[in-house]
Amino acid sequence: MNILIVDDEPLARERLARMVLLQEGVRVVGQASNGQEAIRLAEKHQPDLVFMDVRMPGMDGLAAAQHLAELEPPPAVVFCTAYGDYAVEAFSSQATGYLLKPVKQADLEQALNHSRRVNKAQLTELQQHPDLSSGGRTHIAAKTRGGVDLISVGNIRLFQADHKYVTAYYGDGEALLDETLKDLEEEFDGRFVRVHRNALVSIGHIKGLVKDLDGQYFVRLNGLDITPQVSRRHATTVRKLIEQL
Structure with a gap:
């Protein structure tokens, strides 16, 4: 042994x-x-x-x-x-x-x-634990100039879409992915939640919500300065999820 x-x-x-x-x-x-x-x-x-x-x-x-x-x-x-x-x-x-x-x-x-x-x-x-659902890959491949980097899904805080590319924000930085947000949402259902049409956040890294003067909600994530906006369409779902964490 x-x-x-x-x-x-x-x-x-x-x-x-x-x-x-x-x-x-x-x-x-x-x-x-x-x-x-x-x-x-x-x-x-x-x-x-x-x-x-x-x-x-x-x-x-x-x-x-x-x-x-x-x-x-x-x-x-x-x-x-x-x-x-x-x-x-x-x-x-x-x-x-x-x-x-x-x-x-x-x-x-x-x-x-x-x-x-x-x-x-x-x-x-x-x-x-929702961030450890058995479905989906444990690592995601991100193409770089030097080749391919493997990023642990458990280390990813945020997937954010911008036109046809998706950026993964993780503990050590960020990486562009040649994948769609829809496919990522389906694969990692239960580990990530959609908060906006252009953003999925890691349930296991959610710290809470903040609300600005206009009543707009933003998600606070562990180890990440970016606070993704929560759309009004997803606000109720996200608030209920956080109450259960």
């Missing part, structure tokens, strides 16, 4: 690695200090199991686990949490869903014995 350990504290990672290596038939294929690094190493090494710290700077463990659930095949994810993280217990209610810190050897052994593949109940919980 291949193991990936994710924790922002080096001493915690090393301690857990030593405990894991006491078990037969396992090896640690990588250690990551944050969620983004965990995703990169998981794509590279395809671990069977990820021990994931919950509270980390940048992308936390819950967000990283959502991305890992999209991998094929997805690794099992066991959260490592302090006593105060009661939300994790509700999030991963099955016995192998989380370990309490400081991790005990007996609990670790139990997690290893029951986590050969993704915990079905845990994966169901992850897929209930």
